[in-house]
Amino acid sequence: SPPKAEAKMPVLATPATRMLAKELKVDLETVEGTGPGGRITDGDVKKAAGKAPEKPPEAAPTEKEKIPPPAPAITPAKAPEKPP
Amino acid sequence: MVVGDIEIGTDVLVIGGGPAGYTVAVECARSEMDVTLVNNGELGGLCLHRGCIPVKTIMHALDISEECKKGAPFGVDAGNVSVKLKNVYAWKDDVIEKLESQIKCLCDRYEVQMLEGFCSFTSSNTAMVQGSRGEQRIRFKRAVIATGTRYEEIPGLPYDDKSILNQDSLIRNKDLPDEVVILGGGYGGTTIGTLAVKLGISVRIIHSGDSLFPGIDDDILCPVTKWLCENGVKIYSGDWSVEKKDDVISITINKNGNDDVIKTKKVIVATGMIGNTEKLGLENTEVKINDKGFIEVDGDFLTSDPNIYAIGDANNKPYKNASKAFREGKSLARILKGGTGFPDYQVMPLTLSSEPKISCAGMSEKQAKDAGIDILTGISCFSSNGKAVSLGKTDGFVKVIAEKGSHRILGVHIVGPAAFDIADESYLAIETGARLEDIVLTVHPHPTLCETLQGACEAALKRSDGW
Amino acid sequence: MVVGDIEIGTDVLVIGGGPAGYTVAVECARSEMDVTLVNNGELGGLCLHRGCIPVKTIMHALDISEECKKGAPFGVDAGNVSVKLKNVYAWKDDVIEKLESQIKCLCDRYEVQMLEGFCSFTSSNTAMVQGSRGEQRIRFKRAVIATGTRYEEIPGLPYDDKSILNQDSLIRNKDLPDEVVILGGGYGGTTIGTLAVKLGISVRIIHSGDSLFPGIDDDILCPVTKWLCENGVKIYSGDWSVEKKDDVISITINKNGNDDVIKTKKVIVATGMIGNTEKLGLENTEVKINDKGFIEVDGDFLTSDPNIYAIGDANNKPYKNASKAFREGKSLARILKGGTGFPDYQVMPLTLSSEPKISCAGMSEKQAKDAGIDILTGISCFSSNGKAVSLGKTDGFVKVIAEKGSHRILGVHIVGPAAFDIADESYLAIETGARLEDIVLTVHPHPTLCETLQGACEAALKRSDGW
Ligand SMILES: Cc1cc2nc3c(=O)[nH]c(=O)nc-3n(C[C@H](O)[C@H](O)[C@H](O)COP(=O)(O)OP(=O)(O)OC[C@H]3O[C@@H](n4cnc5c(N)ncnc54)[C@H](O)[C@@H]3O)c2cc1C
Numbered sequence A: 001s002p003p004k005a006e007a008k009m010p011v012l013a014t015p016a017t018r019m020l021a022k023e024l025k026v027d028l029e030t031v032e033g034t035g036p037g038g039r040i041t042d043g044d045v046k047k048a049a050g051k052a053p054e055k056p057p058e059a060a061p062t063e064k065e066k067i068p069p070p071a072p073a074i075t076p077a078k079a080p081e082k083p084p
Numbered sequence B, C: 001m002v003v004g005d006i007e008i009g010t011d012v013l014v015i016g017g018g019p020a021g022y023t024v025a026v027e028c029a030r031s032e033m034d035v036t037l038v039n040n041g042e043l044g045g046l047c048l049h050r051g052c053i054p055v056k057t058i059m060h061a062l063d064i065s066e067e068c069k070k071g072a073p074f075g076v077d078a079g080n081v082s083v084k085l086k087n088v089y090a091w092k093d094d095v096i097e098k099l100e101s102q103i104k105c106l107c108d109r110y111e112v113q114m115l116e117g118f119c120s121f122t123s124s125n126t127a128m129v130q131g132s133r134g135e136q137r138i139r140f141k142r143a144v145i146a147t148g149t150r151y152e153e154i155p156g157l158p159y160d161d162k163s164i165l166n167q168d169s170l171i172r173n174k175d176l177p178d179e180v181v182i183l184g185g186g187y188g189g190t191t192i193g194t195l196a197v198k199l200g201i202s203v204r205i206i207h208s209g210d211s212l213f214p215g216i217d218d219d220i221l222c223p224v225t226k227w228l229c230e231n232g233v234k235i236y237s238g239d240w241s242v243e244k245k246d247d248v249i250s251i252t253i254n255k256n257g258n259d260d261v262i263k264t265k266k267v268i269v270a271t272g273m274i275g276n277t278e279k280l281g282l283e284n285t286e287v288k289i290n291d292k293g294f295i296e297v298d299g300d301f302l303t304s305d306p307n308i309y310a311i312g313d314a315n316n317k318p319y320k321n322a323s324k325a326f327r328e329g330k331s332l333a334r335i336l337k338g339g340t341g342f343p344d345y346q347v348m349p350l351t352l353s354s355e356p357k358i359s360c361a362g363m364s365e366k367q368a369k370d371a372g373i374d375i376l377t378g379i380s381c382f383s384s385n386g387k388a389v390s391l392g393k394t395d396g397f398v399k400v401i402a403e404k405g406s407h408r409i410l411g412v413h414i415v416g417p418a419a420f421d422i423a424d425e426s427y428l429a430i431e432t433g434a435r436l437e438d439i440v441l442t443v444h445p446h447p448t449l450c451e452t453l454q455g456a457c458e459a460a461l462k463r464s465d466g467w
């Protein structure tokens, strides 16, 4: 049977945004969301990562959510070794 | 497999060919990494051969015959429907074979090197495979342990395939018993109990604790215990202990200080699983396990040994199921490629093959209340769903739990025949932080079963102002 | 109904007791408004009596017998399965009766005043009901027209219940023909054609235009046309015209300048619906209709008459289906209460009861390309889904369409037996602007059919960098 998960309000961000946060090493618990109801957007994550959003935020909320293609995010220490 | 003295070199050694193991192997190989997959036994693991797939397949075949039998009101005259259990199990084996060959194909397509045999570590970068044709040494840069679990035994009562059984016995159809006592409730006990009833076996279930399935709200569980009772299943709760004398197994159940003793010739132990990490040679590495044999890992599945990872049932992360195994396989492949793994999930769905079926996502009503969250709940019954009525399947309901202030959906619990099919919307809803309004304002086609999910959200909303 | 000279006064008069009408009536009454619902004929409308529900119910009963017949591989020996069509239709009537009584209950619970009869306007705030027991005058503050549609006729060929039929004939089972020609493809032609085949009728379908169902991508439609062909259905395309001489109906089909003539004794006209607004007395109001009889409304369902609204099939908004009717009923109730209605939807799902079933949400691949959107597509087949294999139902696939740059999901199209059940996630995804990652990173339980939806999103993502 499943372990008793500690019930608390989960962070308000979509899986895609949480993926971005992981790639940019941003702890979402420390980010204040600017979206509706405190939702954390991609822009919030990038800002927290010290990166300016690539585009200035536009009026339409869908534009705000727009992300560039996922960064390869290869850390040198873990670069895969080329197969022979 | 070329057996011999020559050591094989590989970038990534994967031990175990279950969902976790074959997924990480294929995903790494897809990125042109050099991958060797060692598996001992059946490719596809517990899930394919003795778990998810066979249980669902056997149940479906038995359910079809039930549908036929109940077809008369629909105008279907099925004559004397009968089930040939031998053929049901043959179909199950067919399904397994088909799916196993798909996994084989995938591995071949991406050129995963496959070895058959039992693998154990000889150091932090070498391992040994004992196959039918001898021994093979392997040198690896990184290794992934995906060896899964095995059934825990009751101390002093080892499985003997005769009287002390585990869930395999029904799934493999070695000689179905006429009656059986199942030790343990929860996922294992409820699933195997349901299967046993459908196979015509007389069943008693013994569980400790208050509920047959702790963590599921009572109202959701109620139709299931009702079905079990109606089908002659006796459910006992209390602290139990087991003794075996000659052929007879006596189980003493203590509830509120009173002892109840029941006797049987066959028990199925469904108390849980332990990590499949014995004889893995972990002592030759830095890998650490906990008291149940599960491997300790960090957020990136790395063990205490910097070269060795562990995923799937074998690691000490919460939940043991195939979805977690697949996800960890995919996530680790990204890490091994030098990227980041997947973020944490918020919802681990539960799908219970009870009768009726149960699907749970997110917080139960009790969990939310215990956590002090102010909630709205809403319920909608399948009996008022047009499609369910037209299918003649009106048992059950959907319950939704949302935070009162924000209307954010925290939990969706479904009991009913359609529970597995329509639940996918609820996973996405909770993961993305959707609100009740998001589901209510999304058009759901008519007549479909998912309207009941929408209906439950609407019912919750109607308890707030303005709806 | 008290028939007499005394005029009834009501705040809200609703004309038509289909999904649109009874929904707005119940929702208004729930807010303690004074509501009168006039319906001519069957409570629940086209949807319940001659549309969605009967089609699905009859098909399900026929499908169950197919399942039984195909049960042998699963170990089910169903003997000589046979279908008693009389009983199938009796079951259908049962289902309708059950659901109709639920609607009746709802109306009673919230104290909707119910009148039976044909209603027409005598002015912008008075109307007249012709019931079996005479006439009743009504004075209203606001009225809602929810009178739905009826089958369009081919000029000069009125429905005669003998040779010129509409879809009602199969649904009501008045004397099933041995063979029939269906005029028109699209939703109506494909659905009724599929039903006819399942009823054992020999079918020809004639449609103008290039595709049996314009708007659905060819790859999604392909398994359906394949099934139709395998089941002996002949499909003709081209501009057609009909002539009837004595008993014989001749249809001339012109394609690329060549004429093809086919002859039959029975046609089902499935060319479309027109607004049910004749004899409504609209000339006594300011209400305006278009050339197909549909009522012109603004974004808040208000007609050109400031007291009169129109919802459901009867208005001139796009789509004619029950989900739209329900939604507009709920939305208008909020407006009549003095609030705002619902926002526009982004997705109007399409569920097609073809064989295999089709479910479409959002943009098709062609639509997206035609709109100049740069897209990613991903496909996943049910044949590689463990649950589908275990059900022996591996036909079909899921196709997802996403914007290339943002990965935002724009369309999800499913063809296969599970198409209706797992589609709900796709509606929410598109409505909320979810990205491929959102579905891929949401845990989907194993083994379930919705894994194929996740698989299609993953396939699309794998065409982008980093996956
Ligand atoms: C009755 C039952 C029903 C279940 N139903 C479901 C369900 O419906 N949904 C769900 O999600 N989960 C279900 N599960 C759980 C699911 O089967 C497991 O979570 C899943 O199989 C775990 O995958 P894995 O790859 O981690 O391990 P496993 O599937 O256990 O695979 C491990 C593989 O490693 C091999 N191996 C072990 N040690 C070695 C070694 N030293 N050398 C070489 N090979 C080795 C084994 O032979 C095996 O093939 C069910 C389990 C049971 C018992």
Ligand SMILES: Cc1cc2nc3c(=O)[nH]c(=O)nc-3n(C[C@H](O)[C@H](O)[C@H](O)COP(=O)(O)OP(=O)(O)OC[C@H]3O[C@@H](n4cnc5c(N)ncnc54)[C@H](O)[C@@H]3O)c2cc1C
Pocket (backbone or CB within 6 Å): B445, B446, B447, C015, C016, C017, C018, C019, C020, C021, C038, C039, C040, C041, C042, C043, C044, C045, C046, C047, C048, C050, C051, C052, C053, C055, C117, C118, C119, C120, C146, C147, C148, C149, C167, C276, C279, C280, C311, C312, C313, C314, C320, C321, C322, C323, C324, C325
């Ligand atoms: C064969 C078929 C299958 C269909 N399948 C589906 C499906 O699967 N899913 C789906 O969403 N939609 C389906 N539809 C469409 C669906 O049935 C309609 O969109 C829906 O019924 C529209 O609801 P409505 O309330 O606007 O009108 P209707 O359901 O047509 O109801 C109108 C009511 O008003 C009454 N009325 C009319 N004029 C007057 C008057 N002057 N006075 C009093 N009463 C009057 C009528 O008698 C009727 O009861 C199907 C349609 C057909 C024909």
